[in-house]
Amino acid sequence: MSSTAATSNKRIIASAGPEAAPPTPVTTASNGMDSEDDFMSAVSSGDDIQDDSDNDDMSGADDDFDFDDEPDPDLGIHKDIMQRKKVAYDISFKVYEPADIQKQQDVLIDEVNMILDISKEEAAILLRYFRWNKERLIEDYMDKPRQVLEAAGLAQVSASPPKLEVIPGFMCDICCEDEEGLQTFAIKCGHRYCADCYRHYLSQKIKEEGEAARIQCPADGCNLIIDARSLDLLVTPELRTRYHELLNRTYVEDKDQLKWCPAPDCQNAIECQVKKKDLDKVVPTVSCLCSHRFCFGCILNDHQPAPCELVKRWLKKCADDSETANWISANTKECPKCNSTIEKNGGCNHMTCRKCKHEFCWMCMGLWSEHGTSWYNCNRFEEKSGTEARDAQAKSRVSLERYLHYYNRYANHEQSARLDKDIYHKTEKKMVQLQRDSKMSWIEVQYLNSASQALQTCRQTLMWTYAFAFYLARNNQTEMFEDNQKDLEMAVESLSEMFEKPVAELQDPKLKVEIMDKTSYCNKRRVILLDDTAQNLAEGKGDRNLLALAL
Amino acid sequence: MASQKRISKELADCSASPPAGMSITLASDSDVHKWHITLDGPVGSAYAGGRFGLIVSLPTDYPFKPPVVTFATRIYHPNVTNDATGAICLGLLKPEQWKPSTRVQSVLEAVRALLVEPNPDDPLESRIADEYRANRAEFNRNARAYVNKYATGPVTFSSAAAAGSAAGSGSGSGDATGGKAQGS
Ligand SMILES: [Zn+2]
Ligand SMILES: [Zn+2]
Ligand SMILES: [Zn+2]
Ligand SMILES: [Zn+2]
Ligand SMILES: [Zn+2]
Ligand SMILES: [Zn+2]
Numbered sequence: 001m002s003s004t005a006a007t008s009n010k011r012i013i014a015s016a017g018p019e020a021a022p023p024t025p026v027t028t029a030s031n032g033m034d035s036e037d038d039f040m041s042a043v044s045s046g047d048d049i050q051d052d053s054d055n056d057d058m059s060g061a062d063d064d065f066d067f068d069d070e071p072d073p074d075l076g077i078h079k080d081i082m083q084r085k086k087v088a089y090d091i092s093f094k095v096y097e098p099a100d101i102q103k104q105q106d107v108l109i110d111e112v113n114m115i116l117d118i119s120k121e122e123a124a125i126l127l128r129y130f131r132w133n134k135e136r137l138i139e140d141y142m143d144k145p146r147q148v149l150e151a152a153g154l155a156q157v158s159a160s161p162p163k164l165e166v167i168p169g170f171m172c173d174i175c176c177e178d179e180e181g182l183q184t185f186a187i188k189c190g191h192r193y194c195a196d197c198y199r200h201y202l203s204q205k206i207k208e209e210g211e212a213a214r215i216q217c218p219a220d221g222c223n224l225i226i227d228a229r230s231l232d233l234l235v236t237p238e239l240r241t242r243y244h245e246l247l248n249r250t251y252v253e254d255k256d257q258l259k260w261c262p263a264p265d266c267q268n269a270i271e272c273q274v275k276k277k278d279l280d281k282v283v284p285t286v287s288c289l290c291s292h293r294f295c296f297g298c299i300l301n302d303h304q305p306a307p308c309e310l311v312k313r314w315l316k317k318c319a320d321d322s323e324t325a326n327w328i329s330a331n332t333k334e335c336p337k338c339n340s341t342i343e344k345n346g347g348c349n350h351m352t353c354r355k356c357k358h359e360f361c362w363m364c365m366g367l368w369s370e371h372g373t374s375w376y377n378c379n380r381f382e383e384k385s386g387t388e389a390r391d392a393q394a395k396s397r398v399s400l401e402r403y404l405h406y407y408n409r410y411a412n413h414e415q416s417a418r419l420d421k422d423i424y425h426k427t428e429k430k431m432v433q434l435q436r437d438s439k440m441s442w443i444e445v446q447y448l449n450s451a452s453q454a455l456q457t458c459r460q461t462l463m464w465t466y467a468f469a470f471y472l473a474r475n476n477q478t479e480m481f482e483d484n485q486k487d488l489e490m491a492v493e494s495l496s497e498m499f500e501k502p503v504a505e506l507q508d509p510k511l512k513v514e515i516m517d518k519t520s521y522c523n524k525r526r527v528i529l530l531d532d533t534a535q536n537l538a539e540g541k542g543d544r545n546l547l548a549l550a551l
Numbered sequence: 552m553a554s555q556k557r558i559s560k561e562l563a564d565c566s567a568s569p570p571a572g573m574s575i576t577l578a579s580d581s582d583v584h585k586w587h588i589t590l591d592g593p594v595g596s597a598y599a600g601g602r603f604g605l606i607v608s609l610p611t612d613y614p615f616k617p618p619v620v621t622f623a624t625r626i627y628h629p630n631v632t633n634d635a636t637g638a639i640c641l642g643l644l645k646p647e648q649w650k651p652s653t654r655v656q657s658v659l660e661a662v663r664a665l666l667v668e669p670n671p672d673d674p675l676e677s678r679i680a681d682e683y684r685a686n687r688a689e690f691n692r693n694a695r696a697y698v699n700k701y702a703t704g705p706v707t708f709s710s711a712a713a714a715g716s717a718a719g720s721g722s723g724s725g726d727a728t729g730g731k732a733q734g735s
Contacts, residue, residue: 165576174615
């Protein structure tokens with residue numbers, strides 16, 4: 001094991017730094033399958049089978065599928081995960097950086113420029129008008145060039161480059177200024193205005209309205225679009241940059257298979273071929289070079305295994321039930337006797353303080369002994385008397401209890417996932433400390449980073465399994481799902497416990513091995529859960545019983 | 552300020568040769584940014600015989616930002632809110648469609664055209680739009696009833712009068728424009 005950890009693996013080093021490449025790229029390395037590489041891959045991330053972002057070729061992966069359920073303490077587990085090649089929930093995607101996006105546009109513009117013998121500015125405007133569908137543009141243009149140019153706002157043609165001019169006796173129709181020597185500008189249509197008005201107009205469009213690709217001539221009724229060269233001549237460098245940023249954005253926004261990474265300050269775009277109609281069967285989780293993982297279908301954070309529609313419903317329900325949510329937010333209370341914090345878990349209202357053993361009612365905080373045997377005796381719920389009210393109440397309470405059951409667990413993992421972010425930073429400190437206190441190298445302490453990542457990813461998945469389960473119709477598959485969920489949850493909680501141990505204990509090589517094993521076990525359980533769920537979703541089982549309640 | 556020159560010129564042009572069936576005054580002599588328009592219901596339309604008050608407010612950034620135009624007189628129309636606000640839905644007044652070279656004169660002509668031919672496909676009052684499409688006779692009856700109720704006396708430009716049950720009970724100089732006039 002120690003030799004494994006000591007391996008100077010480039011991939012690991014990359015994923016350790018803050019500017020890390022995504023922790024995911026793994027699949028493409030599977031042809032090698034040497035044990036060390038294999039292990040490092042498996043523990044280097046909580047997400048082992050995502051496609052490498054800049055390599056969509058999966059053909060190198062091993063097709064063998066000798067999955068083995070016995071947790072092999074050495075390499076078997078990792079190998080198995082690696083070899084479950086095209087898992088049901090896997091989805092291929094590519095990440096593009098700003099330069100890539102620019103280049104793709106330039107290539108298309110050059111092609112159209114050459115094929116149709118029009119200027120690059122015009123080619124760019126036409127491409128944007130055709131939402132970057134080059135084939136359709138060329139076809140339509142060949143067919144009826146005039147109409148195409150007109151529709152795209154390129155009707156008039158003139159060869160001279162744009163320039164500012166002083167026209168004697170000119171009066172600007174926008175500001176009505178007519179002083180001598182006024183700088184003026186017009187695009188091809190010849191609608192001429194003073195340069196100041198033009199600049200004001202452009203800056204308002206770009207800055208306030210975020211417009212770029214479709215800024216028209218300021219003339220009433222003229223739909224000619226202002227080209228990039230004219231714009232560059234008129235506006236400040238700062239505005240020019242913004243304009244080109246916005247133009248770039250249209251390229252991504254106009255294409256269904258391209259989406260911006262929603263992480264703040266991230267300028268990358270992701271390409272994914274998933275079809276909208278398949279979103280009830282697959283959850284297209286992608287991960288950006290900035291390490292942000294999100295759903296390509298709805299842009300929310302990774303919500304595997306729950307399909308987008310279910311997520312939407314769940315979030316809406318949580319928002320709608322804000323009253324309930326308020327009720328839940330009081331989910332931790334202080335023990336009326338010793339004031340230690342107690343978290344309610346499950347639906348039982350008979351609370352026993354762990355610290356002082358005080359028994360009380362969660363609803364009224366009163367002594368449990370005064371409640372009799374059933375919590376329905378609690379005064380607060382007795383207030384609205386009358387059997388009818390009580391029946392309705394009992395009924396709504398059952399559905400509330402059911403919702404709360406799932407919501408509490410969902411919210412709990414959500415909160416833990418948030419705490420995991422802090423833990424990640426703590427981990428880095430721990431790793432430094434561990435290097436100092438023990439003889440371990442930076443590479444040798446990477447297992448903590450892997451554990452931290454596994455915790456975060458698995459928690460994220462667990463969180464959504466509870467939303468998923470809320471909508472799940474009860475049948476044979478439900479049990480399998482819940483078993484998977486339970487296994488993953490237990491593994492995660494025990495890894496979490498080990499992970500939080502003080503540095504002194506972490507120096508114990510035995511604990512290190514345990515953490516490494518548990519990490520890969522968690523990852524494995526997550527893969528199994530996602531894979532099984534995805535297969536059921538994909539198969540649809542005819543009557544769609546899996547999500548009968550939800551969809 | 553550039554807009555002052557433009558507004559003065561427009562006001563002069565508009566007063567010299569106002570659009571058909573309209574007369575233009577300033578709400579107050581000291582402020583060229585608020586115009587009061589009296590508009591005769593176009594002959595042949597459901598609004599014939601009525602007199603409507605229109606308020607045109609020119610924003611400080613005019614003509615780069617569109618004017619805000621509202622009816623001061625209640626009117627039964629698919630593209631005008633059926634309340635005291637009198638907000639109008641007019642394509643060329645939408646920020647993304649507005650062109651700085653467009654003049655108030657053109658806006659007023661567009662409003663008048665909207666009375667001749669309502670646009671039920673882009674309504675502010677969808678019920679009235681449905682009625683306009685499905686039961687023109689009923690629509691015409693209702694529109695005329697509004698004309699008789701609100702648009703027969705002398706035109707006032709206060710929102711209070713517009714909101715009141717009868718025209719002509721003008722009081723003060725309420726401001727019906729506000730910023731709410733941008734419709735759907
Ligand atoms: Zn000007
Ligand atoms: Zn023009
Ligand atoms: Zn990103
Ligand atoms: Zn989604
Ligand atoms: Zn206690
Ligand atoms: Zn109680």
